[in-house]
Amino acid sequence: MQPPQKINIRKSKRLVVGLTGGIGSGKSAATEWFAEQGIDIIDADVIAHEVVAKGSATLRKIQKKFGDWAVNSAGNMDRAAVRQHVFTHPEALIELEAITHPAIREAAKNQLAASTSSYAVLSAPLLIEAAEAGLANLCQRILVIDASEKTQLERASRRDDQSVTKIKAIMVNQLARAERNRHADDVVVNEDDLAALHKQLEPLHQNYLTLAQQLKYAAD
Missing domain, CATH: 3.40.50.300 (P-loop containing nucleotide triphosphate hydrolases)
Incomplete structure (x- = not known):
């Protein structure tokens, strides 16, 4: 690295x-x-799961970019399939992060702003x-x-x-x-x-x- x-x-x-x-x-x-x-704790791991929740805009972007296989029959992201795909296609990881990272950052900023x-x-x-x-x-x-x-x-x-x-x-x-x-x-x-x-x-x-x-x- x-x-x-x-x-x-x-x-x-x-x-x-x-x-x-x-x-x-x-x-x-x-x-x-x-x-x-x-x-107050803002947990990026928790946010990373939340931003790709069923029906989210981020998940729709992932589905559009990679195909319907990225979403399972229940409408959730097929994490195992996506993980395997980016593991065998390094360029796909860059594409995935280009979608998820801005969403994670924005959510983190919002949670920080709400922190008391x-x-x-x-x-x-x-x-x-x-x-x-x-x-x-x-x-x-x-x-x-x-x-x-x-x-x-x-x-x-x-x-x-x-x-x-x-x-x-x-x-x-x-x-x-x-x-x-x-x-x-x-x-x-x-x-x-x-x-x-x-x-x-x-x-x-x-x-x-x-x-x-x-x-x-x-x-x-």
Whole structure:
């Protein structure tokens, strides 16, 4: 994978923290902790499913571009068929993302605009990799949840019951740790239990609250 362009973090009157990390790093656990603190979570994975829901404009565009086979008899996107198609036709992935990424970005912007917590967390596994989606440019800070490859493999295989081969295939499509961390403003190394993870997140949360207040006062 080619490294992405250096992210251009845009200025804003409201703090948005982009949260990302490799498979098995503990992104979900970190996101859940922030939610427990009352922070609004905008989840790009959830949005990605919502924008291609049955009857959606995005799904109609996919069907028009790739054919009726992309939609199953129930009117939903045939994810397995589409996944297999883009896996064997790399150019099709580019075409698919050209349809879905703008829709995901627009939905993320709308959810961020509706957020009422002190700051918001935008969680996206490919926040940095998918630079063309523009999600990173909606954020003022990037938080990476980091873990060794060994830990990633152990967690992902235990959680998802996937083979090591499949997990490594997913990791190939994600940035190497050093490259991902290079784009981060904050890095949490998650090699221990949940208590250790939460202990690292607490001071970051307090810092984000302070930064959010500073942005608010600067805007007034």
